[in-house]
Amino acid sequence: MKLIKQSFDKNSSGFTTLMPQDKEDLWQLYNLIQKNDEIKLQTTRNVAKNATKGASKQERKNVVLTINVEDIDYAPEDEVMRIRGKTTVANEFVPIQSYHTAEIQLNKSITVIKTEWDEINYDIVVKSCSIESKAEIGAIVFEEGVAHLCLVTDNLTVLRNKIEKSIPKKRRGDNSSHDKGLVKFYDLIISTMMRNFNLDNLKVIILASPGFLSSNLLSEIKGFAQKNDDKTIFKNISKFVTANCSTGYLQGLEEVLKDENIRKNLADTQFAQEVIIFEKFQKLLNDDDETAWYGPKECERAIQEGAVKQLLITDTLFRNNDIELRKHFISLVEQVKQQGGEVYIFSSLHDSGNQLDQLTGIAVILKYSMDLYSDDEE
Amino acid sequence: MSKLSALAKLRSQKKSNEGNKSVDILNRLTGDSPTPISRESIPRKLIIKENKPEPEINEVKEIPTKSIPNDTPKRKLDIDYSLSVDTSLMVEAKVYHETQKRHKINPSLYRLITNELDIETVKKNFSKESPDDKIENAQKQAFNQNFKNLTVDEKPKEVKVKDQKKIDTSKISKIYSKPHKSFVVIGHVDAGKSTLMGRILLDLGIVDIKTLNKLIKESESIGKGSFALAWVMDQTSEERARGVTIDIVSTNFETSKTRFTAIDAPGHKDFVPQMINGVCQSDFALLIVDSITGEFESGFNSSGQTKEHTIIARNSGVEKLCVVVNKLDKENWSEHRFEFIVDTMKDYLINEIGYEESQIDFIPLSGLSGNNVIKRESIDDFNWYKGPSLIEYLEDIEISTSTTDEITKEPFNLVINDIIEATNEVQIIGKIISGSISNGDAIKILPLDQTLKITKLKNDGKTVEFGIKGEIVELSVNKKQLENLDDVVIGDIITNSTKVETVETFECELSLFNLTKPLLIGTPFILFRSNFNLPCKLTKIVSTNGRKRKHLISNQQAVVQITIDSNRLLPLCKFDDDPILGKVVIRKEGTTIGAGKITKLSDA
Numbered sequence: 001m002k003l004i005k006q007s008f009d010k011n012s013s014g015f016t017t018l019m020p021q022d023k024e025d026l027w028q029l030y031n032l033i034q035k036n037d038e039i040k041l042q043t044t045r046n047v048a049k050n051a052t053k054g055a056s057k058q059e060r061k062n063v064v065l066t067i068n069v070e071d072i073d074y075a076p077e078d079e080v081m082r083i084r085g086k087t088t089v090a091n092e093f094v095p096i097q098s099y100h101t102a103e104i105q106l107n108k109s110i111t112v113i114k115t116e117w118d119e120i121n122y123d124i125v126v127k128s129c130s131i132e133s134k135a136e137i138g139a140i141v142f143e144e145g146v147a148h149l150c151l152v153t154d155n156l157t158v159l160r161n162k163i164e165k166s167i168p169k170k171r172r173g174d175n176s177s178h179d180k181g182l183v184k185f186y187d188l189i190i191s192t193m194m195r196n197f198n199l200d201n202l203k204v205i206i207l208a209s210p211g212f213l214s215s216n217l218l219s220e221i222k223g224f225a226q227k228n229d230d231k232t233i234f235k236n237i238s239k240f241v242t243a244n245c246s247t248g249y250l251q252g253l254e255e256v257l258k259d260e261n262i263r264k265n266l267a268d269t270q271f272a273q274e275v276i277i278f279e280k281f282q283k284l285l286n287d288d289d290e291t292a293w294y295g296p297k298e299c300e301r302a303i304q305e306g307a308v309k310q311l312l313i314t315d316t317l318f319r320n321n322d323i324e325l326r327k328h329f330i331s332l333v334e335q336v337k338q339q340g341g342e343v344y345i346f347s348s349l350h351d352s353g354n355q356l357d358q359l360t361g362i363a364v365i366l367k368y369s370m371d372l373y374s375d376d377e378e
Numbered sequence: 379m380s381k382l383s384a385l386a387k388l389r390s391q392k393k394s395n396e397g398n399k400s401v402d403i404l405n406r407l408t409g410d411s412p413t414p415i416s417r418e419s420i421p422r423k424l425i426i427k428e429n430k431p432e433p434e435i436n437e438v439k440e441i442p443t444k445s446i447p448n449d450t451p452k453r454k455l456d457i458d459y460s461l462s463v464d465t466s467l468m469v470e471a472k473v474y475h476e477t478q479k480r481h482k483i484n485p486s487l488y489r490l491i492t493n494e495l496d497i498e499t500v501k502k503n504f505s506k507e508s509p510d511d512k513i514e515n516a517q518k519q520a521f522n523q524n525f526k527n528l529t530v531d532e533k534p535k536e537v538k539v540k541d542q543k544k545i546d547t548s549k550i551s552k553i554y555s556k557p558h559k560s561f562v563v564i565g566h567v568d569a570g571k572s573t574l575m576g577r578i579l580l581d582l583g584i585v586d587i588k589t590l591n592k593l594i595k596e597s598e599s600i601g602k603g604s605f606a607l608a609w610v611m612d613q614t615s616e617e618r619a620r621g622v623t624i625d626i627v628s629t630n631f632e633t634s635k636t637r638f639t640a641i642d643a644p645g646h647k648d649f650v651p652q653m654i655n656g657v658c659q660s661d662f663a664l665l666i667v668d669s670i671t672g673e674f675e676s677g678f679n680s681s682g683q684t685k686e687h688t689i690i691a692r693n694s695g696v697e698k699l700c701v702v703v704n705k706l707d708k709e710n711w712s713e714h715r716f717e718f719i720v721d722t723m724k725d726y727l728i729n730e731i732g733y734e735e736s737q738i739d740f741i742p743l744s745g746l747s748g749n750n751v752i753k754r755e756s757i758d759d760f761n762w763y764k765g766p767s768l769i770e771y772l773e774d775i776e777i778s779t780s781t782t783d784e785i786t787k788e789p790f791n792l793v794i795n796d797i798i799e800a801t802n803e804v805q806i807i808g809k810i811i812s813g814s815i816s817n818g819d820a821i822k823i824l825p826l827d828q829t830l831k832i833t834k835l836k837n838d839g840k841t842v843e844f845g846i847k848g849e850i851v852e853l854s855v856n857k858k859q860l861e862n863l864d865d866v867v868i869g870d871i872i873t874n875s876t877k878v879e880t881v882e883t884f885e886c887e888l889s890l891f892n893l894t895k896p897l898l899i900g901t902p903f904i905l906f907r908s909n910f911n912l913p914c915k916l917t918k919i920v921s922t923n924g925r926k927r928k929h930l931i932s933n934q935q936a937v938v939q940i941t942i943d944s945n946r947l948l949p950l951c952k953f954d955d956d957p958i959l960g961k962v963v964i965r966k967e968g969t970t971i972g973a974g975k976i977t978k979l980s981d982a
Contacts, residue, residue: 143651144625145867166867169796170625175614177798210648210968211624212616246648246968249913249944251902255967282895286931294898295928351902358900358915 001025001128004109008117015040015113016125020106023079024153027349028128029104029112030074030081032121035321038088038113040066043102047093063093065100066113076158076349079106118330120318120345137266138197138205139256140189142213143248144182147189149196150253154270155347159250160196163188186220193221199236204265207242208256214242241265254351271350278352281312281363290371294356294363298372302364303332308341310365316348317361329362558848559777560639560809562626562656562696564687565666566677567645570704572623574666574745575642576607578769581752584631585610604746611642622646626656628850630838635773639850645683647968654690654963655909659795659809659850661777662698663691667723669703669715669742678722680892685726686970689891692731693963693973694908698775699727700739702768707744711759716742741768785847788813789875790821791956793908794868795850803833804860806853808872811908811958815851816844824871824949825880830855869910870949877955879979880947885920886962886974889935893971897930902943903966908958911965912948917941937977952976 001018008014042064049057067085074081081104090096137152147163167181207214225233243262245252257275266272284292302308320326333343346353563571579585594606612623623644631638643656668674677684701723709715720740727733743750752769790813798805817835834854845851905914918939930936953960953975960976
């Protein structure tokens with residue numbers, strides 16, 4: 001994301017002009033823009049061509065609109081984000097208070113006007129505009145007959161394609177159909193990979209499977225490259241990493257990211273951090289020594305006691321349309337930071353964030369054990 | 379390095395140090411190799427959507443449309459033609475006048491024209507069958523004839539779909555005189571499962587010495603002489619190169635008393651899904667343990683597969699477990715060692731897994747040398763053993779069998795183990811879980827929910843008329859009946875029962891084993907139902923046994939709601955309706971964490 005212009009008033013109201021550049025930026029915008037914010041952007045609208053003639057002919061016009069946001073839609077698979085709301089400034093073609101749905105386009109600037117910019121909003125802008133190159137990882141998690149091709153960035157896991165193919169089982173005496181099926185399956189994975197992954201842009205491509213399949217796939221990829229004289233693969237062959245996991249379903253990806261060897265390759269991608277801290281939380285919870293808790297009430301009490309070492313919270317809670325609730329969560333985060341605790345904001349588009357989401361979205365790891373069990377039943 | 383690769387490496391060290399140079403060479407390649415570009419097209423199957431032509435039904439539909447016009451036009455004919463006759467006569471009259479003027483030919487040649495007369499004749503003519511009517515009537519008649527025949531043909535066909543052919547019970551009892559047993563060979567990696575299977579097949583003469591000699595030569599050539607017997611079972615190049623069984627393979631053999639289906643399962647942790655597939659196809663299990671000091675212990679610790687395999691076997695409904703104490707020749711047939719293993723295993727199986735003492739047996743043997751498998755060598759050190767040899771045990775083992783009466787009344791259920799595509803038919807292989815099936819029956823595949831007709835029924839390569847519970851059969855269906863072959867996958871169910879439903883959400887009684895992480899709401903895991911696995915999520919904890927917490931931990935029992943986290947639905951049935959299809963095992967991150975019985979199917 002590019003930061004174009006920024007201005008804040010004393011009462012922390014103000015505007016920021018940003019230019020999203022990839023799907024990751026769209027996700028950041030999705031987290032940044034809330035209901036009742038105003039956005040100003042160039043968009044297209046169908047306008048009546050000539051009102052005097054009666055028969056209204058529609059014409060598509062490029063207009064700059066300022067919209068009071070009512071609704072935001074984001075589909076990471078399609079890389080499309082739409083914002084719906086009422087216009088607050090009239091212009092030549094569009095009267096005030098008329099509804100408009102604008103699609104956010106990449107490489108077009110958008111101005112976000114908020115009456116109050118809080119810590120989290122500000123963080124998002126700073127983080128998304130940092131010049132550090134973004135790491136995008138390609139991952140192929142597969143087992144015999146099932147393969148998942150996905151792209152992992154700091155904030156998103158996007159499943160690009162799923163392959164399902166039944167492969168005949170091995171039989172005593174005749175394995176030709178099994179071998180043939182397996183070769184076809186590898187071919188299918190490779191051709192799908194070539195279509196969906198831009199190898200030049202990816203930092204690393206993880207091939208993960210149970211057993212030896214992943215190393216077999218790697219040699220198949222090398223074979224494919226030799227056969228077709230594919231220079232993109234040759235150039236990026238060192239990016240391929242094989243890993244072991246127990247299943248060909250997406251859950252396997254999390255297992256891989258915990259693997260020490262793989263982590264070295266990934267450096268410090270946010271997702272890998274999330275996976276590790278969530279793993280730690282689960283382990284503590286299993287030990288049952290009362291140092292890990294989840295649920296808003298329990299976490300609040302822990303924070304009030306100042307006992308929190310690490311706070312795990314998903315971005316879903318900040319996307320809340322209830323301003324008071326959002327403020328409440330932000331104050332919790334602030335408190336933990338003041339107490340010297342660490343705060344991990346999980347992206348709900350990753351699997352671990354999604355899991356945390358279903359555990360009320362907030363969890364804590366304490367410095368010492370504490371009984372926070374609240375008696376009230378749901 | 380993962381354990382698996384470590385293992386593979388260890389094994390490959392046994393052979394000569396031929397490094398994998400091809401990779402290095404490839405890495406050095408800059409990409410300017412002169413091979414011409416031959417882009418391989420994506421293999422894509424073209425399946426023409428074709429409905430099965432049903433001429434009978436088409437014609438049935440046509441009856442009303444044909445019979446109605448037959449009546450109405452006739453009445454219309456009178457009116458229509460009286461008009462048209464007028465004009466034609468006028469034309470004729472004109473012509474007549476003209477010709478009379480010119481030629482003055484005998485007027486008697488021409489009839490006197492009055493409307494009345496000719497209309498009468500015309501009417502009469504038209505009251506006869508018109509050529510069109512003739513054709514139509516003939517068709518109708520022919521159709522009626524056919525139709526009569528068709529109804530006779532059609533009726534029993536429809537009945538057949540619902541009502542299966544009655545199976546000759548006398549035939550069943552005849553088959554039962556030589557019982558059929560299927561067993562799976564399980565155990566820790568390198569315990570000698572495949573080798574024992576190879577030994578059985580060799581000593582029974584299923585595999586001849588010639589084949590074995592060839593295998594010995596091949597295995598010795600890469601420095602793995604001891605693998606020759608295992609290679610009888612492990613036949614993919616992958617398995618031979620790595621020296622590990624990867625997938626199950628089933629094999630049929632017969633002794634004078636019994637027919638067997640033996641399934642060799644992989645022992646490695648990564649291939650537990652395949653092993654579960656094997657367990658689901660068998661009546662009882664042989665658990666192989668390595669008796670060599672150190673090896674038994676490593677297979678038996680918490681990360682070894684001996685324990686996980688027994689848990690799975692117990693929870694997949696394996697009622698009899700025979701612990702085969704293998705490689706006892708390496709321990710000099712020590713009775714002491716044997717007793718030690720028996721005691722350890724008994725303690726574990728009875729106290730931790732929940733087997734009854736009557737359900738477990740122990741046999742010492744050596745798969746590689748073959749002692750006590752089928753033959754008994756006279757070894758002084760082994761004189762203490764008075765029990766049966768393995769084959770005697772296998773022949774005598776009693777497994778619960780249903781009576782023929784039960785089988786004919788039960789609903790038919792089959793789990794697909796394999797699908798093979800031939801030129802114009804599809805072969806579906808699976809084990810009959812309950813009930814019976816005969817050639818020509820119509821069957822339903824779930825979750826696809828499509829009815830198919832069986833064109834051929836095979837058992838062990840031989841065409842048979844029917845198959846009954848416990849048998850592994852091969853059904854052939856016409857390829858045209860399936861729109862897309864990829865819609866049917868291994869693990870789908872073929873049934874005629876209404877109790878089996880495809881669901882997205884269900885409730886089950888879950889008992890958990892040792893967990894390293896708690897089971898929270900939203901925790902993903904892999905669910906196994908017989909040989910099928912799918913990613914699932916825990917969505918609701920309905921009730922727990924006592925503990926007042928919002929998540930589940932080790933060794934806890936609970937009723938939970940599970941939702942399938944995939945776009946595919948899962949055919950399931952309640953445990954009370956079918957103990958095999960109603961049972962699930964859950965695994966997470968490569969370890970088995972729990973097993974459950976389905977209590978409620980809900981399509982929420």
